[in-house]
Structure formats: structure tokens, C-alpha cells
Amino acid sequence: MYPQIRLFGVVTIPTYMLSFIAGLALSVLFAMRLAKKDGKDRYDVLYAAIYMVIGIGIGAKLFFFLSRIPNIIRNFDIYKALWKLNKLEALNYLFGGLVFYGGLIGALLGIIIYCRQYKVELEPLIRIIAPFIPFAHAFGRIGCFLGGCCYGIAYDGPLACHFDYNPLSPHLNEAPRFPVQLLEALLNFICAGVLYILYKKTRLSGRKLVAIYLIYYTIARFFLEYLRGDTERGHVGLLSTSQIISIVLLPVALIMFFIPEKTA
């Protein structure tokens, strides 16, 4: 809807980025407050969050880069000609995007590395951060809605959204669309609330909370894919790549949940 914001009339800033940063900042601030209230060290939360954010950036970009390499190798002469013509576009093709699952893996690696490096206990830290993962993700989805990516199927009932032409998603404005990004954001917020309640009321470990989020997200994502209208993300057979990743991740999440806790 508002893919970009112009600052001072000169610099254009993608709204997706702004929304994501705002979501991250809020998540970190709330997590720090929660840590302080519960008597834990909030600076550990802050530093771990920093490491996670770095991990998200590197992971998401890396996965995107890896997903583009096969195409480039297959059409190398065209890519070379494109590079000669317009280096920025060529670079943009190679690096200009993010993959959510790459970001997730990067975030988890980030926090693990942080705990290993500074010898902080992983469990309590993840337990505090767990409710905020879907919280930040929801803001990412709102950013998607504003940015015009990850859009829904053509739909003409109540709540249908009419988008303007968006050069990044050329098909976006062809038909009124179902605001599937907002639905995903709502589901993520609900998940965040549930995890927060579980955090407060139960003694489920951080690992189990993250596993609950993964179980919830993979199942939800599998069905929401049918409401997605951006087909260019790639299909393998009948299922889209995201659905396949969901199917693969679900047993991993279940294992994560049911593995017995290590006794201290």
C-alpha cells in the first residue's frame, strides 16, 4: 500500500524495513522489561537480541543468495550481459531479498553463539525471548502488507484490498486481494499472546515454547499458502516451497517439544 516513505522529499525508505525494525525494537524493549520484572539480567536479553538480529540479517540474506545461485548458473550469459549493462540491478537480483526461514535459523544460531561465547545459560534466556519471536514476526507481516509482497489470492468479498501498482509486485493491482498478510499478522499476535500466557502461568522450558511456536507456525503457514496469490515463489510439484519447508519443519518442532529435558 505504501511501499515507500519519502523522507525530506529525497530519500525513499522501504516501509517493510521500517515496520520490521519497529517490530524488533518493540520486541527487544518489551523483552527487556519482562526480564527486569522477573529479576533476570536485561542486558543479556539486549545483547542476545543484538546477536539474533545480526543472525537474522545474515541468515535471511544468505538463503536468498543461495536460492538465486542456481538460476544464475543456468542462465549465466544473460546474467553476465545484465551485469555489464546495469551492475546495480544485477546485484539487486542476487542480494535484494530475504527468506524468512533463513532469518529464523540465523536468529537461533545467533542466540546460541551468544550463550556459548559469554557462558550464559541458554534456557532462561530463550524462555524470555520466546513470546517475542511471533510478536516481531507479526510486525514483519504488517510490513509485507504495506510493502506489497506476499500478497493474497484475488478475492472480492468483504475486507478485500485494492492495491496500487507496485513495480516490485507487478501483479498486485490486477485484482482486489485478500489481505492474507494481515491474517498472518493476527495469527502471529495471537501466538505471541499464548506464549506469553504460557510463560507466565506454566513452567514450560524455553525450548518447548519455541517448539510450540514452530508447530503453530508450520501448520498455519501450510494452510495459509493456499490463500497466497504470489505464485512466483516457486513450486515443487503440487506444493509450494514454503509448504514443503513447513512439512519438513513440523516433525523437527515436534521432536523439539517432546525431547525430555536434561536433568541438571
Add this chain to the structure above:
Amino acid sequence: MFCEKCGAQLPDGSKFCTTCGAPQGVSAPAVNPAPVVQEAVAETVNEAEKAVSEAADQVSEAIPSNPEPTPAAPVFQAQPTPQPVPQPAPAYQAQPAPQPAPGFQGQPAPQPAPGFQGQPQYGQAPYGQAPQYAQAPLAGGPVNETPGLICGIASLSLTVISLIVYFIWSAKVGKNALFAAKMGLPVTCLLTALLGVIAGIVGLVLSVKAKKASNNTKGKGGFIMSLIGLILASILTFSCGTCSVCSSCASKKAMDYIGNYDFGDIDWSDFSDYSDYDSDDYDEALQELNDLLNSLGD
């Protein structure tokens, strides 16, 4: 006991070091606390002595802090970071010292004194593991905050440079993408922003390390600058990707062909080819790309 400053061995209960003359029994952190805090610290030191000896048994099972390699203590507790509730400034210093038992769960049962944060000046055997004092005393800080600060400054400067280059570029050509053929300015803009991102990441990691050791101004400064630099530089690198000023029809078609783009029935007249730009290189490259695309078919 051992001198807080130079590590020399002293008789227990010494008030001053016989080697370097540093006063003992006052919290001697890497940070220089305000005089008010020093007073408060000195007052509570005596109270806490008893608590310390009680906790010493627990501590002997805990892992000592970062800078030292772990002794043979069992790895039950990870590096704890307790918050001594009443003390504001010492709270910052809480990180590096050998801490009493509880892990991330916060307050240990005896309220830890400032003595917990820095050098264990009580000479309790569990603390006084010789290797700790044989090393450089923590007063100077085994972690240097300057690299973090430098990286933070670098990150911010690179971002500013990138912005300046961007303004120069857009002032020169406005929305006219003819400059796309001459990639010098836009590529410089992107590359400096990218370097700013990398400097920001490195600066953050280094600053976190420095802040964990001692939360002084340099560490904080490096941290904040790296953070702001990283955020701004990331925004700049991303906005390069979403802006299509230098896009051309041919390049979009090429990306469409290479894959994972589905332009379908796009109105190609939205993108021009800028083939009236007066540059042989650009025309030649454009021709080459169009020939390729035409020969392969869309």
C-alpha cells in the same frame, strides 16, 4: 589476599597494597565510579564480608567469569549475572567477576556486595584462584573497548558518506536514470552503505564484548554508534534494492528470464531503455542484452 590493582599477595585484611600502594577493600572496578558510589560501596563492603564467606562454598562450584579459562568446577551454572539490587553503579560491574551460584535466575540468596563484582578482595580461597591474579588485573580491563568504538564511528561515518554520495547523485540527475550507465556514483553509494553495515555488525559484536567486561563510556559509545550506524546503513542498502531509478526495460526482462520473477503481462512501457544516453558502452551493453533475450525468446 591479593592486591586489587597489581595482584601482589598481601596479608589478609590489608588496607593498602605494599607493592603498588593501591587502597584495598574499596570496589576497584575497571570503571571509575563516582566518589558518591565509592563511599556507598565502601560502606556495604564490611556488611557483605560475612555474606561472602557463606557464599564462598557455593561459588567454589560456580564457573568463574569470562576472561579466565574455567577451572575444574562442574559446569552447572553458566555465567551468572546477578543484579545487586540496591547499588546502581555496581550493577554495571556485575558482569565479569566470579559470581555466586545462581544462574540466570537473578539474585543470589546473600545480597552480593560490590566486592562480588570486581576483584574478590576478601581473599577467600574459592575466589583466589591463582591464575586470576597472575593475569593482568581487571583494573585496566582485559577487554579493549577501542576497537568497538572505532567500528561504531566507522559505521556511522560510512553511512553518512553513503548518504552524501546519494544526495550528490540525485542532485545531479534527479529522477533521470541516464546516470545508470555511469555506475560510479550509485555503486559507490551502495558499497559504502554496505561497508557501513559490515562495520556496524563488527562494531556491535566488539562493543557487546567490551560492555560485558566493563560498562564505561567508550564501550557504551561504541555500542550506540554501531547500533545506529547499522540501522541506518541497512536502511540505505535496502532502499537501493527497492528503488527502481536505474532500472531499465532490458534489465527487468533479463531478470524475468533468469528466473523467480514473474512479470507476466507487465506494461513494459513503464520501463524505458534510456538508449538515447550518449554513451557507447551503455548502448553496446544494451544491444548485447537485447540480442541475447531476443535470440532466446521470452
